[in-house]
Amino acid sequence: MxxxxxxxxxxxxxxxxxxxxxxxxxxxxxxxxxxxxxxxxxxxxxxxxxxxxxxxxxxxxxxxxxxxxxxxxxxxxxxxxxxxxxxxxxxxxxxxxxxxxxxxxxxxxxxxxxxxxxxxxxxxxxxxxxxxxxxxxxxxxxxxxxxxxxxxxxxxxxxxxxxxxxxxxxxxxxxxxxxxxxxxxxxxxxxxxxxxxxxxxxxxxxxxxxxxxxxxxxxxLNKRWLLRRMYWQGISDATRYNKSSWGLFKHILRIAQAGLLILLCMNNVQKVMSQLVKISYRNGTIVGSFRNSRGLNT
The missing domain is CATH 3.90.550.10 (Spore Coat Polysaccharide Biosynthesis Protein SpsA; Chain A)
Known part of the structure; x- marks a missing residue:
């Protein structure tokens, strides 16, 4: 066959x-x-x-x-x-x-x-x-x-x-x-x-x-689903690459940068969503990294 x-x-x-x-x-x-x-x-x-x-x-x-x-x-x-x-x-x-x-x-x-x-x-x-x-x-x-x-x-x-x-x-x-x-x-x-x-x-x-x-x-086709999808993508990548919580500062810095860009482009809904998606991804990566550190993703 x-x-x-x-x-x-x-x-x-x-x-x-x-x-x-x-x-x-x-x-x-x-x-x-x-x-x-x-x-x-x-x-x-x-x-x-x-x-x-x-x-x-x-x-x-x-x-x-x-x-x-x-x-x-x-x-x-x-x-x-x-x-x-x-x-x-x-x-x-x-x-x-x-x-x-x-x-x-x-x-x-x-x-x-x-x-x-x-x-x-x-x-x-x-x-x-x-x-x-x-x-x-x-x-x-x-x-x-x-x-x-x-x-x-x-x-x-x-x-x-x-x-x-x-x-x-x-x-x-x-x-x-x-x-x-x-x-x-x-x-x-x-x-x-x-x-x-x-x-x-x-x-x-x-x-x-x-x-x-x-x-x-x-x-x-709503913002909540998209942000949730990206949050789980962050958890997925942390699990796949076995990331630890030691990179926490880097993720917090990227979240802060995205938050600043949101303030600078409040009138552009697509640009705001692009940054919110990045924040959701970083949040998921942080959660996934802590799960790895505690052995919860194995």
């Missing part, structure tokens, strides 16, 4: 069904693939919906009872039969040529271990004016290049549309299970951490042609 498409989900039954249908709607494809729906201990009707629907034989429902996105993703890696493992978010929709365009890139070179693709937004209610362009990636959106290119450091694909050559996991550990979302928290960085390790032995590529659309729900 050539490809295993993986959709990990937690309490998004309707979105997940739409994601599966988008994969099954691939056009002009003669590639054998399967779809793995990894139910990460959902409490909605995800299980019933999949058991009550007459899916094709290549769609498999798998329950992963340990709550955490990395647990779900690693379960998928163990279950996958495909030569390539293609991750699609449960609130994303695959383009009609997604599978074949991603596999085309892998076929360019056996040393390509990971391929990321373009991620376009579906804004529920439209994009708010207060979101600064430089932090749009926090909404898991990517438009890295107009052509197929190698992604050099410090750039990484995003998890809403990222694929791996399964054989890389023969000698590389999969996702770190102390990183990644668990329920409603926004811990992250498990993708970039894994890709950093893969990059030591393999090439990382990007394609604009194997694209997906990512739904940005109204619940995320």
């Amino acid at each position: 050539r490809a295993s498409v993986v959709i990990c989900t937690h309490n998004r039954a309707v979105d997940t069904v739409e994601a599966v249908h988008s994969v099954l709607a691939q056009k002009d494809i003669n590639i054998e693939f399967e779809v793995l729906v990894i139910d990460n201990n959902s409490k909605d009707n995800t299980k019933e919906l999949f058991h009550d629907t007459n899916w094709p034989e290549n769609v498999r429902y798998i329950l992963e009872s340990r709550l955490g996105l990395s647990y779900a993703r690693n379960r998928a890696i163990r279950e996958a039969n495909g030569e390539f493992i293609m991750f699609l978010d449960d609130d994303a929709l695959a383009s009609p040529s997604w599978i074949q365009e991603v596999i085309k890139v892998f076929e360019l070179d056996d040393q390509i271990g990971c391929v990321g693709g373009k991620i376009d937004p579906i804004w529920e209610g439209g994009k708010p004016d207060w979101i600064p362009d430089e932090i749009i990636g926090l909404y898991t959106l990517m438009d890295f290049s107009d052509m197929v290119v190698e992604m050099k450091p410090p750039y990484f694909p995003f998890g809403a549309n990222v694929s791996f050559r399964k054989s890389v996991f023969d000698n590389i550990e999969p996702f770190r299970e102390d990183l990644g979302r668990v329920g409603n928290n926004l811990l992250s960085s498990e993708e970039s951490e894994l890709i950093s390790r893969i990059r030591e032995k393999y090439k990382i590529y990007y394609t604009p042609y194997g694209s997906v659309q990512h739904k940005i729900s109204k619940s995320r």
Whole structure:
């Protein structure tokens, strides 16, 4: 089998069904693939919906009872039969040529271990004016290049549309299970951490042609969500790099600088949000560093 498409989900039954249908709607494809729906201990009707629907034989429902996105993703890696493992978010929709365009890139070179693709937004209610362009990636959106290119450091694909050559996991550990979302928290960085390790032995590529659309729900289109997302990014980075609380003074200084800039640009909502995001990130890094010092992130 050539490809295993993986959709990990937690309490998004309707979105997940739409994601599966988008994969099954691939056009002009003669590639054998399967779809793995990894139910990460959902409490909605995800299980019933999949058991009550007459899916094709290549769609498999798998329950992963340990709550955490990395647990779900690693379960998928163990279950996958495909030569390539293609991750699609449960609130994303695959383009009609997604599978074949991603596999085309892998076929360019056996040393390509990971391929990321373009991620376009579906804004529920439209994009708010207060979101600064430089932090749009926090909404898991990517438009890295107009052509197929190698992604050099410090750039990484995003998890809403990222694929791996399964054989890389023969000698590389999969996702770190102390990183990644668990329920409603926004811990992250498990993708970039894994890709950093893969990059030591393999090439990382990007394609604009194997694209997906990512739904940005109204619940995320508020300042509170964005600041909370960045706060957890700070905790994630502190956990990933095992930062200690000794760098506290540096973070406090950066917070003070951001606060001063807010006072200087009060009439520009995007600039104010840019600085508030930096403050939230630094606060998260401080909290994460103290958690590391006390052994709470292990």
